[in-house]
Each structure stands twice: as structure tokens, then as C-alpha cells.
Amino acid sequence: MDPNQVIHDVEEEDDIRNREEEDMALALRLSLQDYNARQASSKAAATNGQARASSSKERTVEDIAAEIREFEEKKAKLAAEAARVESCLQVLYQEMEEKQRAESAVFAPRRDTKGKGKALDYNSSAFEWSGALQAKLESVFGHNVFRLCQEGICNANMDRRDIVAIMPTGGGKSLSYQLPALMQPGCTLVISPLVALISDQVMHLHEVKVDAVMLTGGTSREESDRAFKRLQAMASGHFVGPEIKLCYVTPEKIASSKKFQAALDKLHKARKLARFVIDEAHCVSSLGHDFRPDYQKLSILRERFPDVPILALSATCPAQVLADLRKTLRMPKLTMASAADHDGTVLFSTSLYRKNLHYHVLPKPAGSNDSIAAMRDYILSNHPNDTGIIYCLTKKDTESVAEALTTLSEGEIKTGVYHADVPDAVKDMLHRQWREGRVKVVCATIAFGLGIDKGDVRFVIHHTLSKSLDGFYQESGRAGRDGKDADCVLYYRAQDATRIASLTYSERGGQEKALAMLAFASDVEECRKIQFANYFNKSSKVSMDSWATSEEDTLTRCGHCDNCTRPPETVEHLGARARVAAWQLLRVAEEVGRELTMAQLCDLARGLGGGGGKEKAPDAAKSRGKGRGGKGKEKASVDVHEVAGGKVELSREQTETLCVRLLVEGFLALSFSPTSYTVNVYLKPAPKAGLFTAHERADIERGKGPAFDCALVNKKAARARKCAALGPGPGSAKKDKDKAAASTWSPSEKEKEKPKPRGKRKRIEVSLTPPSTDDEKDDGGGHGTGAGVGAGVGVGAEADDEAPTDEERYKAEMGGFVVSDSDSDIEDWKSEDDEWQTSLRGRGRRVSAAAGAGAGNAKDAQAQAKEKAKGNLAPPLKRARKSLNGRAVASSSSRTLSEDDVIEISD
């Protein structure tokens, strides 16, 4: 059965029932009045009889006559008072009529409808209502100045024009129709897609004492009856009390409620329908990404009420969507707001670029607790008293992040959890507490957003990549809606690529979107504003000009995002190395001939073995560095010397970054294997890989093959540049005002107080963890030869007892024990010759300390290493020895250690 018909039938029944109820009530009222009148007259008769009886005893005729005179005088006085009140009423009615006539004059179009005369500049403040607009902006909404094109939209509104306004999220679209709605007679009807959004708007309006109502599925029967009665009274002209200035409905209400349509008809006849406002107007067009069929039915508005102006609002409205929505809503041709024709739809389009938002992509530490610790440091250093949001990919993540953040900050950061499964009452409470600042940080899924309008959100952190750049732009756009500086921070590591890929694999266009997000996150050079502009231009045909401002064109760098403020010397282009490594990776992938996880591919190409997968790799006989297969899984192995002319000479992190670039540029492709619980994500060579692999290595080295490069942050240079700053700290947005100052992040006060460890090291731990045997974990790490030594042992400054992280597991697999910098990868240390490295290997149960052990720097580095081993390595090694109770032998194949560094393993 047609649901619309059902709704219609139900509403007709409601109408009939309402009418019957009203008739009953009237009948009751009449009979009650009749009864009361009879009662009163019989009471009066009785009283009069008694009075006559008693007065006949006590009062004379003269007494009565005097009393009559007294009452006659009173009556005369009351009549005089009534006449006075009546004349006052007449004066007030007259005044009101004059006012209404004056307002109707504003309400009436003041344009030359024949299209003659000068063009209109709606952005000017020279309209006769400009003073009144400004006064109401201050008195009702408490703002001193208009934002962006708010004033222009208000002016065109007051002039009863059809309008299309495109403003960024948080730009202040609502005020541009709410303010003129208060200055015009009649009711402005706002059509908005979500009940939550509507409730929030109406709540805000009530807070500033504006009479607004909503009629949605969530409105109670009583509330809805009251609203209907008031609208009907407005239409009948017998309205007592303030008019309803704004009425919010969902598009479904207009499309399917005959009762509501009838109410609109009446309002229209009474000239009390001021305007239609269509929020999120791009939903009208089936060409847009948010098409809603009920929005298309809004075409009825122009059909039935051709003279009621329409305002269409949107944050993103590509040209073809705009053309489609104008066609559906029958809005006339566009005319520019600053030089508008006297007919047509006035177009307002402001820059989508929000200057007050400072975008930063920060490296995400591998361990889950380490990444939360990084966020804790960031928040406490830069936004200790501010409210913010941390967006997480899953409900489970929101809970674990909130809990860990509270624990790691020892309660200093007050967190809340918001996702679809949180009961509504708890959501409301959390929302309230957050608005009041009692909860500082909401850890949320994307369920937290629509309808959430808090101006002073000073930071939005993304714990993991969003599933698309569209989502990321929207979510991060919830920061700084008050126009003041705010930070948008994304924590990123290459391994997260497979995570978002697995979550988007079943979505239409999900893979392309995830890849675009990855391209954004892994880019360490291009200005974030320009990246957004290019993306939206390509994906939604949003004009590049939409990102220009009056001061800067779109392609001028913003000057304050991470990539604009990053010192150029900290960016390393792998250049020819990237091309050779890309060729090697693709060759290995082709040779194995089946899908590999990113970790497996990186390990194989780097000569670390690994690659447990679904099938046995063909010709995988000559194995160097054998991989560890999971239960029932065949190992994949490959002779990297034969297949790829040697190992990829890059760190693990660099190799993963390279894999992401190969994915983004289409040389590698994703493939998926859904299980009952999860979706495993693998990499495989894409057809484009042949552009590389058709060549020999020597050719690639000579520059043949496709153009390809990989730019990444050179940690060493970055560290040298800001060795004092431990935290990644894009810094408080407040500090960011000055672009020059923003070019380097200064350490926070907290950080300054801390003793400065060397390099980026934050904690030192020695872990002894058996190699994991779980092959199904995508990012489970490498496949070393270490036999493992049993239970994990953590010693060191801040060793923790929790389960090993991916990184720890990886390091363990690399050699049993690792004294590690929790932020970095063991291979990073190898490649950074001023760094030190210590590893304890089991069978290799040996402890080694190597400084500058990077390939080819042997002697000098060894000498340095000796020094460093004595100075820097001794304490952790001593702790290790103490912890291991003398059960280990320390030795090193890479260099000679001092006596002090050697620990015997007794068994």
C-alpha cells in the first residue's frame, strides 16, 4: 500500500475526529452555559426574595432609593471608564494597523518589476531597513557584525527576492533568514532535512525569545495541535498574541500532509506566508550526493504558491546541481547579488575556504595507547581549557579512546562518548554538559554532528582517517563556527589505509573516496586549502572559484596549514629511490602472484620474509628470510635478489608510505576478502603496474618508466629543526594568527618544563615478546626468525603492562627484545645515523646496542656508538639486566660493546 495514501487517510480520519471532538465540546459548552445561566437566575431570584424579606423588616424606601442612586453613580463611572478604554483600544488598533501597513510596504517588492532602472547591490548597507536589521542583529541575536554575505541575503530577503545562497558549513546561514523573518509580517516556512537539526534550531530560537514552532514526526500531538490552531488563527485574521515567525518542517510534511497543505493555503490567502526557506537545498537534485526524493516534491511550493519567494541554502552546490534544483523549484535565471537585475534569482556564493581553521596531519604513533598519549599531550599543551571533538571510526573506538584519554590524563581531560547506540537521554545529557563546558571532549562517531551547533569548538581531532574527504571536511568544519581560530588535526599512519579500505569496501564509490582521503593525508607538501578545492572540483564539480576570497585566489597557498608551515628542508623527496623501490615492490607483488597485506608486501620486498596468505606463492622456493605462516596458511616467499635486484632499502615506514602512494596513483590496487567478522584487505598489482614492471631495473634507474616520486617528512631534519619540541603540536590555533610565527611550532609551557630527552624519544622500554602467530592480522608486522623467549617483560621508564602493540609485536618479531622509542620504528633508527638502537635478541638471545648502524657507515658510527653505548645505553641495559635477572647474554654482531653492556644468559 502506498505509504502516502496511508498518511493521507490517517490525517483525514484525524480531521474528522477533530471536527467531531470540537462539535462535542461546543455542544457541551452551550449546554453548560445554559445551565449556568438558569442556575444564576434562580439563585438571584432566591436572594432577591430573601433580601426583600429582610429589608422589609429593616430598610425604608428612602434607604433603597439612596442605594439605587449609589449604584447608578457607579454605573456612570464605569461607563466613562469603558469609553476611555475603548478609545485607548481604538488608538492602539490604529497604531498597529499603521505599523502593519508600513511593514507591508517593506514586505512588498520595491523593485522595478519591468526590469528597468539601476542594478541593485544587495551587499550594501544603504537600504531603508538597514538600520533596523542591524539593531535586531544586536538586540535579538547578540551579534555586532554580519558575517560573509549574511547582510546581503537579509536585504534580498526583505526585498522578497528568490535567492540561492551557498555558504560554508558554520558560515551562519540560519541567521540570514531568521533575522528578516522577524522583520516581516507573516510566517517563514523552513524546510530542513533532519528532525535533530530542526529541534536544535528551534531550541536556539526559543533561547533568544523568538517565536518558532516545528511540525515534525517528533512533535507531540498537543504541541502540533497548538501550532495548527495558531497558524489557522493567523490566517483567519483573528489572531491574538504574537505571530509565529518561523515554522520548521521536514520535506515529508509538505509532500504528504494534506492538513498542512490546507493550512498553508489559508495562510497564503491571508498573505501571511512570508517565504519558503529550503535548507540543504542540494538534496533536491538527483545529481547531488545527498538526493532525497521528498525534496523533489517541493516543486509543489512554486506550483501552489507562485508569488511566495524561495530561499535555497546549501554549503556545497556544484553547477549542475544548482541548475537542476532551480529547474525543480522553478526559480528564475540567476543574477549576481552585487549587481542584481530587477528580476531573477539572486545568487550569493561565498568562499568555502574557512580561514580560521588550521589543518594539520600529524604522525600517528603505532601503539594504540601511544596514539592516545599523543592526543593527550596535544590537548593539554594546546587546548587545556577548550572544548573539542575527537572523531573515531567505530563505536568501539569512541569508547576506548574516551577511556584511555581520561586515564592517561589522570582525569584532567573530561571526556564523553557519543554514538548511535548511546541512549537518547544520555546523548541529550552529554550534549548539554558539553555545551556548558562540563565535558570538554566528546569522543564520537559521525553520529555527532548534524544539529550540533556549538560555536566555540576550538579543536576537532580525527583519531583515524575519515572514510572520505567530504566527511572529513564536514566533520572538521564543526570547529570554529564562531569564526575564531580553531585547529583541525588528523592523526595518520600508513597502516590505517587498510582500515578505512575495509570499512568502505561495500559502499558505492567507497574505494575511490578512501583513496582520495589517503592522498590528502599522505601529502606532505600541497596546501590543504588547494587540496580541498581540487578534490571538490573533481568529485562534485564545485567551481575552483568557490575557494577564493576577496584577498586571495584559490591557488594562493593558505599559509597556515601544516604543509604551508612545514620548513622545506624537512621534506625529503625519495626521487630515484622511490622509483626503484616502487619497481621492486611491484615486481615482488607480481612474482608472488597473489594478494598480500601491506605488511606482508613490505616485509617481502625488504627481504624480511613473511607473506602468509591464502595460497602458496608460485615458484616460491628460494626463500630468504622465511615468513611465518598462520595456521593452515601457506607461506609466501620470494628471492628478492632474483626478482627485484635486491631488498628495498627503505625503512618500514617509508616502504608503507610508498605503498600508499602506489595505491593512490593506481599502480597497486585493493582487494577484499570478507570473513564473518571482518573484511581482510590485500594489495595486488594494478594493470598500471606494468608501466613499471615491463622495464628492467637498470632502465628504471636510467629514468625509464612512469614519472613517480614519494615525498615524506624527513624525521631527522624535522627533529633537528625543532629538537626542543617533543609534541607534534600544530600548536594552539590562537598562536597561529601570525603566519610567520606559525612557521614553527614552539614547545608548550608544559613541554618546556620537561627534561628534554634526546631526539623524539619519550619513553624507553625493553620488551620481550614472543612472535605473534596470528597471520590474519593485516598489519601484524614482520616475520622474523627469532624463536621468542616466552612472556613479555617490560622494563624502563614507563613500561606498561598492556598487551603488545602492533609496533611492539613487530619489534619483537624482529629479534625478541627491543629497547625502543615508542614513537619510532626500528628501521627508522637504522637509517638515522645519529640515533641509537639497542636490541636484545633471543636465540639470538643477545643484547646488542648499535648506534649509527645504518648500512655503510661502519667505522665512524661504531666509534660513536661505543661512546653512546656507554653514555646512553647503559642505563636501559642495566635495567634490562636487572629485570632479566642475569638470564641474558649480550653480544653484538654489529660492533663491540663495552664490558658493561654485556649480559649473560644463563640457560
Ligand SMILES: Nc1ncnc2c1ncn2[C@@H]1O[C@H](COP(=O)(O)OP(=O)(O)OP(=O)(O)O)[C@@H](O)[C@H]1O
Ligand atoms: N554574524 C554573526 N556573528 C557571530 N556569530 C554568528 C553570526 N552569524 C552566525 N553566527 C554563529 O555561527 C554559528 C554557525 O551558524 P549556523 O548554524 O547558521 O551555520 P550554518 O551555515 O547553518 O552551518 P551548517 O551548514 O553547518 O548548519 C552559530 O553558532 C551562530 O550563532
